[in-house]
Amino acid sequence: LPVVAIVGRPNVGKSTIFNRIAGERISIVEDTPGVTRDRIYSHGEWLGHEFSMIDTGGIEINDQPFVKQITAQAEIAIDEADVIVFMVNGKEGITNADDNVARILYRTNKPVVLAVNKVDNFEARADIYDFYSLGFGDPYPISGAHGLGLGDMLDEVIKNFSEKTDNADDDSIKFSLIGRPNVGKSSLVNAILGEKRVIVSDVAGTTRDAINTKFIQDGQEYTMVDTAGLRKRGKVYENTERYSVMRAMRSIDNSDVALIVINAEEGIREQDKRIAGYAHEGGKGVIIVVNKWDTLKKTSSTQREFEAGIRTQFRYLSYAPILFVSALTKQRLTKLPGMIKQVNENHSKRISSSNLNDVIMDAIAMTPTPSIKGRKLRIYYATQIRTAPPIIVVFVNDEELMHFSYERYLENQIRNHFDFSGTPIKIITRKRK
Ligand code: GDP
Numbered sequence: 001l002p003v004v005a006i007v008g009r010p011n012v013g014k015s016t017i018f019n020r021i022a023g024e025r026i027s028i029v030e031d032t033p034g035v036t037r038d039r040i041y042s043h044g045e046w047l048g049h050e051f052s053m054i055d056t057g058g059i060e061i062n063d064q065p066f067v068k069q070i071t072a073q074a075e076i077a078i079d080e081a082d083v084i085v086f087m088v089n090g091k092e093g094i095t096n097a098d099d100n101v102a103r104i105l106y107r108t109n110k111p112v113v114l115a116v117n118k119v120d121n122f123e124a125r126a127d128i129y130d131f132y133s134l135g136f137g138d139p140y141p142i143s144g145a146h147g148l149g150l151g152d153m154l155d156e157v158i159k160n161f162s163e164k165t166d167n168a169d170d171d172s173i174k175f176s177l178i179g180r181p182n183v184g185k186s187s188l189v190n191a192i193l194g195e196k197r198v199i200v201s202d203v204a205g206t207t208r209d210a211i212n213t214k215f216i217q218d219g220q221e222y223t224m225v226d227t228a229g230l231r232k233r234g235k236v237y238e239n240t241e242r243y244s245v246m247r248a249m250r251s252i253d254n255s256d257v258a259l260i261v262i263n264a265e266e267g268i269r270e271q272d273k274r275i276a277g278y279a280h281e282g283g284k285g286v287i288i289v290v291n292k293w294d295t296l297k298k299t300s301s302t303q304r305e306f307e308a309g310i311r312t313q314f315r316y317l318s319y320a321p322i323l324f325v326s327a328l329t330k331q332r333l334t335k336l337p338g339m340i341k342q343v344n345e346n347h348s349k350r351i352s353s354s355n356l357n358d359v360i361m362d363a364i365a366m367t368p369t370p371s372i373k374g375r376k377l378r379i380y381y382a383t384q385i386r387t388a389p390p391i392i393v394v395f396v397n398d399e400e401l402m403h404f405s406y407e408r409y410l411e412n413q414i415r416n417h418f419d420f421s422g423t424p425i426k427i428i429t430r431k432r433k
Pocket of ligand 1: 188291292328
């Protein structure tokens with residue numbers, strides 16, 4: 001997806017605009033951690049054009065003076081975005097801080113759309129002409145508070161999306177390694193690639209800054225999508241947590257399968273959960289990779305106990321296979337590509353309606369549908385309407401009668417009959433018309 005970054009000094013109203021444009025994602029399961037609407041990274045849509053959006057103002061760089069902060073934020077916009085929205089405040093005119101941001105943005109060839117916020121009424125529009133002096137062409141007057149002018153501004157933003165091939169003609173399996181610093185992502189990359197002939201490396205993906213590496217194993221082409229902070233270039237913002245979380249989210253968006261890498265020595269942290277939750281809600285295939293397995297002193301129950309811990313902490317990822325590996329000793333690493341392939345197959349699997357309904361009807365016969373206040377849930381039929389991730393619609397007499405525990409029961413029955421390991425399944429209950 002094309003990336004739009006919003007940049008500007010504090011208090012010009014970036015997050016208000018961001019939240020107005022942010023699109024809602026479909027939540028696969030309702031009880032996942034609230035990562036859907038991260039305040040710095042989200043999906044947006046305008047006139048059928050989808051994009052990712054970053055509020056650079058949300059990426060605070062600790063212990064840096066004000067000027068450094070906004071410099072770093074503008075640099076993030078330049079590095080990450082396809083189109084930059086430079087936001088200023090129409091009520092206050094051009095400030096020194098605006099000039100600072102502008103000066104950094106002059107260095108990029110990327111399109112910059114100048115948005116003048118807080119232009120809440122028609123009279124205020126007269127003042128926007130001052131902003132031509134910033135040198136970014138026509139200023140677009142908007143009002144975050146009243147939602148005015150956003151349409152014209154977004155028209156200009158999407159006009160600047162370039163035609164991208166977007167890997168459309170590519171049937172390789174795209175996966176990413178996601179995890180906190182030092183869990184061993186780079187070591188895993190090197191160990192997986194080993195002596196394999198890498199077909200293309202360092203080829204820009206959808207954005208200039210993505211590094212995609214392609215390789216073939218057993219006749220299958222894989223693309224390792226790598227935007228999650230493998231490179232350490234030493235820019236001030238690269239080590240901030242929010243920035244690395246945002247990179248991880250982007251990698252997930254560009255992948256079919258996300259490998260959540262956990263360090264066996266350290267166990268699961270809050271950030272792991274947020275990112276895994278994002279992959280789940282995005283409907284991606286998920287594999288949990290426990291690295292540095294060589295470092296633990298093991299008894300016969302170590303693996304079982306570790307697995308139980310993961311299952312408790314990632315309840316919503318009960319479908320995700322877990323692989324215990326070591327980048328150091330290469331233990332089980334040869335299994336990884338095959339597992340990615342299997343998960344990708346499951347993720348894009350389509351079940352025929354007749355097979356699906358056989359399973360559903362058997363399930364109903366074994367455990368009758370629930371009743372609420374004397375009214376019984378009736379299930380007429382089910383059909384899979386989408387793949388990657390699989391979405392199944394169940395037609396019923398009244399969707400209010402569907403209890404989540406019964407829905408989960410149906411999902412388990414479906415999983416018992418068809419291999420959907422590694423992929424979330426979304427079940428939608430609809431009243432039959
Ligand atoms: P990244 O930040 O996630 O890319 O992590 P690195 O790949 O840079 O690894 C961080 C440190 O962990 C390095 O010192 C590696 O040598 C070490 N490391 C990585 N994988 C393993 C492993 O499987 N076992 C052990 N013992 N050390 C590992």
